[in-house]
Amino acid sequence: MTGKLVICVDRQVCAGHALCAMRAPDIYEVDDEGFCCSDGNVVPDGAEDQARLGARACPEGAITLEERGA
Amino acid sequence: MNAHSGIPAHVPASLVYDFDYVTAPVGTLQPQNEISRKLKAEAPEIFFTPRNGGHWIVRRASDAVEMFRRTEDFSSAPEYNDQRQWKPTLLPVQADPPEHAEYRKVFGAYFSPGNMRRMEPDIRQIAGGILDRIAPKGGCEFVTEVGEVFPITIFLRVVNAPMDDRMELLKLAQMFTRSPDPQGRAQAVKGLSEYIRRLFDLRRENPGDDILSQLIKSNFEGRQLNRDEEEGLGTLLFLAGLDTVRSAISLIVTYLARHPDQYARLVEEPALIQPAVEELLRISGTSSPERAVTHDLDYKGVQFRRGDRIYFMLPLMSFDEELNAAPEEVDFKRELSRHLIFGSGPHRCVGSHLARIEVRILLEEWTKRFASFGLKPGTDVPMAASTVWTPERVELVWPTAKQKENA
Numbered sequence: 001m002t003g004k005l006v007i008c009v010d011r012q013v014c015a016g017h018a019l020c021a022m023r024a025p026d027i028y029e030v031d032d033e034g035f036c037c038s039d040g041n042v043v044p045d046g047a048e049d050q051a052r053l054g055a056r057a058c059p060e061g062a063i064t065l066e067e068r069g070a
Numbered sequence: 071m072n073a074h075s076g077i078p079a080h081v082p083a084s085l086v087y088d089f090d091y092v093t094a095p096v097g098t099l100q101p102q103n104e105i106s107r108k109l110k111a112e113a114p115e116i117f118f119t120p121r122n123g124g125h126w127i128v129r130r131a132s133d134a135v136e137m138f139r140r141t142e143d144f145s146s147a148p149e150y151n152d153q154r155q156w157k158p159t160l161l162p163v164q165a166d167p168p169e170h171a172e173y174r175k176v177f178g179a180y181f182s183p184g185n186m187r188r189m190e191p192d193i194r195q196i197a198g199g200i201l202d203r204i205a206p207k208g209g210c211e212f213v214t215e216v217g218e219v220f221p222i223t224i225f226l227r228v229v230n231a232p233m234d235d236r237m238e239l240l241k242l243a244q245m246f247t248r249s250p251d252p253q254g255r256a257q258a259v260k261g262l263s264e265y266i267r268r269l270f271d272l273r274r275e276n277p278g279d280d281i282l283s284q285l286i287k288s289n290f291e292g293r294q295l296n297r298d299e300e301e302g303l304g305t306l307l308f309l310a311g312l313d314t315v316r317s318a319i320s321l322i323v324t325y326l327a328r329h330p331d332q333y334a335r336l337v338e339e340p341a342l343i344q345p346a347v348e349e350l351l352r353i354s355g356t357s358s359p360e361r362a363v364t365h366d367l368d369y370k371g372v373q374f375r376r377g378d379r380i381y382f383m384l385p386l387m388s389f390d391e392e393l394n395a396a397p398e399e400v401d402f403k404r405e406l407s408r409h410l411i412f413g414s415g416p417h418r419c420v421g422s423h424l425a426r427i428e429v430r431i432l433l434e435e436w437t438k439r440f441a442s443f444g445l446k447p448g449t450d451v452p453m454a455a456s457t458v459w460t461p462e463r464v465e466l467v468w469p470t471a472k473q474k475e476n477a
Contacts, residue, residue, distance in 0.1 A: 013139075015418040018183050022348075023406065032185075033178045034423060057406055059135065059414050 003067045005048055007055075009039035013062040020063055024054030028063075036063065077120060080375050087113040090121040091358055091381060092250065095453035100325075102355055102459075103398055106389035116372050123153055123252075125360075125379035126372075131387040131410055133370075137380070138415030141166050143364055144380065146417060150362035151379055156256035158263050160309070161302035163417060170416055173303065176288045180281050183423045189224075190427060196223050197435040205439050205470070209446060212464035213320045220432060221315035224424075225308065230280035231269055239265065243312040250455075259305060266304035267297075281307065311421050314356055317460035318411075318425070319432055321354040324464050325400070327445045335402065337437045346402040347430045353400060355385030355411035356459045384410050385459060443468035 007027070016034035020027075027050050031037045036058075043051040043065065055063035077086055089109070095101035109129055116133065118126050128134055137144045147166050148155045154164065162173035179185070200219055204210045222236055222243075242265070245258035269282055277283040285303055288295060295303070326333040336343055363378040374380075389397040393408040412419035419425070445451065446465035454462045 015415055016178070017412070017414075017418060018423060021183070030183060032182050034182050053405065057408070059408070059410060060139075061135075 003069050005043040005051060006066050006068050007038045007041045007043060007051065008064045008066050009036045010062045010064075011035065011039065013060045014058075015060050015062075017059055019057040019059065020054040023057040024050040027051045028054045076124070077118065078124065078375065078378075080373050081118045085114055085117050085372065087117040087119060087127075088121065089113065089117070089119040089127060091119075091127070091383065092122060092457055093455040095459045096455050098453055099451075100353070101453055102353055102385040103389060105383075106386040109383075109386065110389075116370070122250075123379070125381055126374070127381050127383060129383045129386050129390075131390045131393050134382045134384065134387060134410055135414050137361065137369070137382070138413060138417065141170070141416060143367055144361035145364045146170075146361060150364055150377060151360070152377075153252050153379065154360070154362075156252070156259040158259070158298045158302040158305060160259070160306040161299060162420075163306050163310070164302070167416060172290050173299070174416070174420065176285055176290075176303065177281075177307070177420045180284060181420050181424055186423045186427050189424070190431065192227060193224060193428060193431050194435065196220065196227070197432050201435050201439050206472075208470040209465070209467040212323055212466055213316065213461060214463070216323075216432075217316040217320040217464070218312075220319065221312055221428060224428065225311055228280065229269060229282050229304075229307070230278055235265070239308065240312070243309060246309055246313075259309075262308055263301040263305045266301050266308065270297075270300050270304060310419070311424070313456075313458045313460065315425055315428055317356040317458055318351065318354050319429055320461050320464050321356070321459075322350045322429065322433070323436070323466070324445075324451050324461060325350060325353065327443060327464070327466060329400070330442060330444060332400065332402070333437075333442070336433065337441055340434065340437060342402055343433050343437070344430055345404075345407070347426060347433065349400060349402050349404055349407040351411055351426070351429065352388045352394075352407045352409040355388055355409065357411070357413075358383050358385065358457075359413055359417070382413075384413060440468045 014035050018030045018034045020036055021030045027043060027047055028036055028038045051065055055065055094105050098104045115130050116126060116128055128137065145166050146164050148159055148164055162170050165173050197220060200216055204215055210216065218240055222240060226233055226235065242258050242261045246255050249255045249258060273282045273286060282304060285295065285300060336346055358381050361380050363374040363376055365376050367374050387393065388409040391397060412422040443466055446467045449465040451464050452462045454460050
């Protein structure tokens with residue numbers, strides 16, 4: 001893959017479950033109140049599966065991963 | 071308690087199914103699984119039951135996630151729900167946005183994942199103390215000796231209240247969850263709020279860094295919280311983390327007692343405990359929150375009227391195939407143990423991070439002390455009739471060091 005995978009977090013929908021960070025701690029971080037603060041972060045090469053796992057862990061569906069061109 | 075309410079005129083007969091969520095667990099071994107199977111086979115996805123004052127039941131995860139988000143249609147406020155008009159109004163659980171977020175801020179920061187991780191040493195010390203006391207006995211009744219003691223001790227630590235208050239508080243909390251009628255629950259809430267009032271007054275005299283002191287200092291839309299609000303927040307703080315945690319850990323320990331092969335894996339591989347906790351919580355949900363409809367509306371073909379009450383059977387949603395493949399399998403190595411036992415949306419359980427830590431630490435300390443254990447022969451684990459699903463008693467036995475020496 002030549003493009004980047006970028007984390008998109010809908011902060012209106014994020015309810016602070018912090019399951020993203022629990023399941024994929026190397027990819028997702030939560031702030032002092034437990035809300036995801038990884039919006040806009042680029043997923044490191046090789047970590048795509050982890051990123052998808054963390055996104056799927058979110059019960060709200062607040063996290064999507066977007067491919068941005070090379 | 072089982073009073074059969076009339077069916078409202080707007081509810082079609084095809085959507086009526088007689089189901090009492092309070093008594094349903096009685097007689098089951100594992101209510102979440104068994105009741106989920108029964109409702110999947112027999113009931114519509116959204117149905118109306120005449121029990122408990124007459125209300126709707128939602129049992130699909132995707133419906134819960136959507137409806138919890140639509141707070142303007144499905145409200146937590148008492149004005150729409152005549153069954154929940156006790157005083158004080160419990161906060162933030164009985165508030166809607168926008169006030170809800172303001173009330174929730176006070177707890178949100180305190181119960182954050184990071185802050186709760188800081189509590190781990192204290193929690194471990196509390197767990198260790200409780201288990202060290204029972205270990206030499208070779209057995210215990212888990213619900214009263216561990217299940218109730220553990221979370222209430224943690225909460226007394228969180229609010230910096232005396233341990234002597236434990237029994238009084240337990241009685242009041244049980245009165246709330248085991249009362250079949252709104253009057254009983256209102257009485258419990260009154261008793262709890264009076265206790266909280268006394269604690270608040272003490273903290274006002276002598277502030278500390280406990281959560282009640284922080285509530286007193288806090289800033290709600292630029293002003294201090296009034297007394298009703300303080301009591302509402304403080305009372306919810308007590309209710310929310312007692313019966314729920316007691317029930318969940320008692321159910322989890324029951325599962326492990328019945329499945330010694332699964333338990334042995336946790337003893338052999340302590341690193342498995344954290345993922346196991348999520349899978350065990352998945353099958354051990356206890357709470358089913360309620361909302362009231364704010365105005366006549368259609369949801370997926372179901373006609374709701376203003377004032378209709380809706381219960382969301384969160385414990386059953388763990389067995390929704392949309393969340394998990396083969397949901398009845400308890401697999402500690404599931405890629406994702408998806409569930410909604412802590413709810414979702416704005417009212418997602420603020421104590422969820424603390425709850426996970428409590429369960430994990432209890433299991434870690436349990437596995438350190440008990441290489442094996444089981445249900446006391448000849449005993450069963452009867453499930454109670456209760457709004458928060460819970461076992462009545464869990465009688466356990468294990469080999470003691472003395473027994474091992476003599477063997």
